[in-house]
Amino acid sequence: MALALAQARDRLNRAPLILLALAALVTAAVLMPPVYLVWRATESSAIWEHLSDESTLRALGRTLLLTASVTATCIALAVPLAWLTGRTDLPLRRFWTVLLALPLAVPSFVGGFVMVSALGPGGLVQDLLAPLGVDRLPSIFGFWGAWITLSVVSYPYIFLQVRASLSRSDPSLEEAARGLGNGSWRTFWRVNLPQMRPPIAAGALLVALYSISEFGAVSMLRYDTLTPLVYLQYTTSFDRAAAAVLGLPLIALAVLILGLEGMTRGRAHYYGGAQPRPARTMELGSWRWPGFAFCALVALLGVGLPVAVILYWLVSGLSAEGTTSFLAAAAVNSTLAAALAALAAAIACLPVAYLSARHAGRLASFFEKASYAGQSIPAITIALALVFFAATYATPLQRTLGLLVFAYTVRFLPEALGAIRGALLQLNPNTEEAARSLGAGPLKTFARITAPQALPGVFAGMLLVFLTAIKELPITILLSPIGFDTLATEIWSATSEAFFTRAALPSLTLLLISAFAVLIMLRRERLT
Amino acid sequence: MTQPILVCRDLSKRFGHTAALWGANLELREGGLLALLGPSGCGKTTLLRLIAGFEMPDAGEIELRGRLISSPSHTVPPEKRGVSMVFQDFALFPHLSVGANVAFGLPRGVNKQARVAELLALIRLESLAARMPHELSGGQQQRVALARALASEPALVLLDEPFSNLDPSIRADVRDEVRHLLETVGITAMIVTHDQEEALSLAGEVAVMMDGEVLQVGTPGEVYARPVSRRVGEFVGAANILPGKLEGRQVECELGRFAVDAGFSGLADVMFRAETLAISAEGGVAAEVTDVDYYGHDQMVTARLRSGAEVRLRLLALQPYAIGQQLTIAATAEPLVFPRQTPPG
Numbered sequence: 001m002a003l004a005l006a007q008a009r010d011r012l013n014r015a016p017l018i019l020l021a022l023a024a025l026v027t028a029a030v031l032m033p034p035v036y037l038v039w040r041a042t043e044s045s046a047i048w049e050h051l052s053d054e055s056t057l058r059a060l061g062r063t064l065l066l067t068a069s070v071t072a073t074c075i076a077l078a079v080p081l082a083w084l085t086g087r088t089d090l091p092l093r094r095f096w097t098v099l100l101a102l103p104l105a106v107p108s109f110v111g112g113f114v115m116v117s118a119l120g121p122g123g124l125v126q127d128l129l130a131p132l133g134v135d136r137l138p139s140i141f142g143f144w145g146a147w148i149t150l151s152v153v154s155y156p157y158i159f160l161q162v163r164a165s166l167s168r169s170d171p172s173l174e175e176a177a178r179g180l181g182n183g184s185w186r187t188f189w190r191v192n193l194p195q196m197r198p199p200i201a202a203g204a205l206l207v208a209l210y211s212i213s214e215f216g217a218v219s220m221l222r223y224d225t226l227t228p229l230v231y232l233q234y235t236t237s238f239d240r241a242a243a244a245v246l247g248l249p250l251i252a253l254a255v256l257i258l259g260l261e262g263m264t265r266g267r268a269h270y271y272g273g274a275q276p277r278p279a280r281t282m283e284l285g286s287w288r289w290p291g292f293a294f295c296a297l298v299a300l301l302g303v304g305l306p307v308a309v310i311l312y313w314l315v316s317g318l319s320a321e322g323t324t325s326f327l328a329a330a331a332v333n334s335t336l337a338a339a340l341a342a343l344a345a346a347i348a349c350l351p352v353a354y355l356s357a358r359h360a361g362r363l364a365s366f367f368e369k370a371s372y373a374g375q376s377i378p379a380i381t382i383a384l385a386l387v388f389f390a391a392t393y394a395t396p397l398q399r400t401l402g403l404l405v406f407a408y409t410v411r412f413l414p415e416a417l418g419a420i421r422g423a424l425l426q427l428n429p430n431t432e433e434a435a436r437s438l439g440a441g442p443l444k445t446f447a448r449i450t451a452p453q454a455l456p457g458v459f460a461g462m463l464l465v466f467l468t469a470i471k472e473l474p475i476t477i478l479l480s481p482i483g484f485d486t487l488a489t490e491i492w493s494a495t496s497e498a499f500f501t502r503a504a505l506p507s508l509t510l511l512l513i514s515a516f517a518v519l520i521m522l523r524r525e526r527l528t
Numbered sequence: 529m530t531q532p533i534l535v536c537r538d539l540s541k542r543f544g545h546t547a548a549l550w551g552a553n554l555e556l557r558e559g560g561l562l563a564l565l566g567p568s569g570c571g572k573t574t575l576l577r578l579i580a581g582f583e584m585p586d587a588g589e590i591e592l593r594g595r596l597i598s599s600p601s602h603t604v605p606p607e608k609r610g611v612s613m614v615f616q617d618f619a620l621f622p623h624l625s626v627g628a629n630v631a632f633g634l635p636r637g638v639n640k641q642a643r644v645a646e647l648l649a650l651i652r653l654e655s656l657a658a659r660m661p662h663e664l665s666g667g668q669q670q671r672v673a674l675a676r677a678l679a680s681e682p683a684l685v686l687l688d689e690p691f692s693n694l695d696p697s698i699r700a701d702v703r704d705e706v707r708h709l710l711e712t713v714g715i716t717a718m719i720v721t722h723d724q725e726e727a728l729s730l731a732g733e734v735a736v737m738m739d740g741e742v743l744q745v746g747t748p749g750e751v752y753a754r755p756v757s758r759r760v761g762e763f764v765g766a767a768n769i770l771p772g773k774l775e776g777r778q779v780e781c782e783l784g785r786f787a788v789d790a791g792f793s794g795l796a797d798v799m800f801r802a803e804t805l806a807i808s809a810e811g812g813v814a815a816e817v818t819d820v821d822y823y824g825h826d827q828m829v830t831a832r833l834r835s836g837a838e839v840r841l842r843l844l845a846l847q848p849y850a851i852g853q854q855l856t857i858a859a860t861a862e863p864l865v866f867p868r869q870t871p872p873g
Contacts, residue, residue, distance in 0.1 A: 051849035359745030436606040437580055437613040439680060448632075452623045 022351035033385035044241035056132030063225040067211040073151040078158035086166035104156040105514035107471040109216025117500040146223035158203030165199040213378030215474040247381040317501025334486040338470040341408035342462040345416040355422035375414040383478035384451035404479040408469045423457020467517035533558045539588035548574040550740035563731035571740040581606035612677040616689040620661035627657035632681040648676040687719040758866040770841040772798035795868035802842040808858035817853040
């Protein structure tokens, strides 16, 4: 063991200098936006005035309230759903697993659009109820709308984590507990639930980070958390440092949540069994139909409602002209930007992934962790930092496709990194050494042995980046070149102006693309 | 005696604070098959990787065919050494067919198709050239890995624990086949193993390695029958050690008085191989059976002598023994003697 560790250290020492330099460069590029934003904020003469301003504090309070309630709601929804679909004799388990994961495919601003256009003024429900003489509905705007929308689109993060861990976990632990005289319920509380803690924490981390950085849905539903405040400050005032200052609590919250997650992971390390066996299923008995109804209700809210609402607006807007040509341009732009981002992210994460897979050590692990920053730092702060940076140091880059792609890359690098690092870890390093001993130099070895074996993982990583970049909103709004409309900006502007029919087709397009991504993810996790 | 093809001189290698090699010396004759035998963690794989060029030595040097290929200041990269390696997990390229795997190392200008066909015929897998590695059995993968290593006619083939990933039931057959193949091709080869039986049955020469040093090199018979130290002797085969005393050319221990050829006198460790002890009808010492491990073709009987020392006897399984049974034991061959060591710990 000591020898193996020492060998690993030795390998790091021999990591090619060029690889270390490239990895350092990528890490620096990823860390640049948040660091630059903090630095810009310190230039403001009135940091404390801005931070302690009543509107800031109120927005911070709303952000905290929304994040806490959405995270708690998601746990409360996801854990029973994962247990029902993973470990019980619930009818149609596989069908529910897929259906309950699908809300992940609904971008939050599409969720916002669905909510506003269904329950808002001039919306679907009002249209339907108007003949009955109902002309006022309880307002959907504010906390309740944002809370419901975000909970419904983000619970699958926890659902998938817990569901995957349930299908990996070793049933012999449960059998041991039962053998030691614990009943079904006691076993659940004492063995299964503690085992689910790491996946719940990991999923809750994602939900919490997602909630604080959420921009589209909260803006549409007019719940003014920090992100809309930052956006408002940026668009309406010339004091850019003030917008930067308002980004500080967002970054601080992200760091805080990362720290909290580290603490809740607990000290135990759970191992999967060497030979995974199908786990025991719990018999639901008379709870069977309530369980079924619960799954159906959540699926109806998460998948049925968005699809129905979008189709409603699509059909009622079919008579409108000019929609399709407009959409084609937006679709091309979206695809172009997202494809470039996928390519850039794959190339950028290669040195970091290779270093961490092949020369594991403290430095490699630092580069890897730092590269994940983009995922936790709220997108709007990344966008803002780059806007400021370009305006100050690189005016020709302002509002260019290049800068947009750079921002996407910083934000979505972790997705490519995870997939590519995984592929490299699965690659047997002996095949590389075998190639060397058969007379192939380092370059030929990389081209003929390493690259072809890693390619499926690289493609998977690129696909994930593509599919998430195409539905990104705040970065797209702030950094897109003038006149460069994308599907996301189309939905955003159409919804803000209450042109619900115009938002329907781009929404449906995005929904289909994202659904495709979710199905690929499910396949990779072997949940279906 | 031919010139050695490979010379390793005073090789040392540490990883962090752990020394893996500590002044190891080794020579290999052209066309020979040497087994590098040692317990796990003794540095044998590190030595192999130094020879292959995957690690650099901290001290010492390696010469191949009279050319310096490795020293702390000078190293020839693995692809330029003409040393090919067969890995423990075979390391077949999973994305290439059997034929493409074998052809990988062939230099430009060679008629690849013909050479691949020739090699596949050699390993009797002609019909499987288009298969992918995962479609082969373990034994077949092993042969393909060997054919791939032999393809470019390297100066030396290194095999790292080549049989440990194979099912025990086919291991002996594959071993014979590999030896036959290496002899047919006439290539110089070195096999790393921790399995005594494998080393002794396979190789023309055995090098025993412990704690980062090569302690003894010799034919299997020499290493088994005349180990240079008690530790080597105990590692190479089942051995009984009894305390004894040397006086002149005679050693005395609990099993009797024996004539030996030793270069020292005084307190000694007296070593009897398990198969040199027998149940004796006339004369011997009394013992009581404490344990029996039955293997079918033979059995290992453990017996306690009057002093309380236990000895193990490898006996044919013709007759059953019961725990508690009284025996008379005698040695059928002369023991080996080593200067007395205080037992570790």
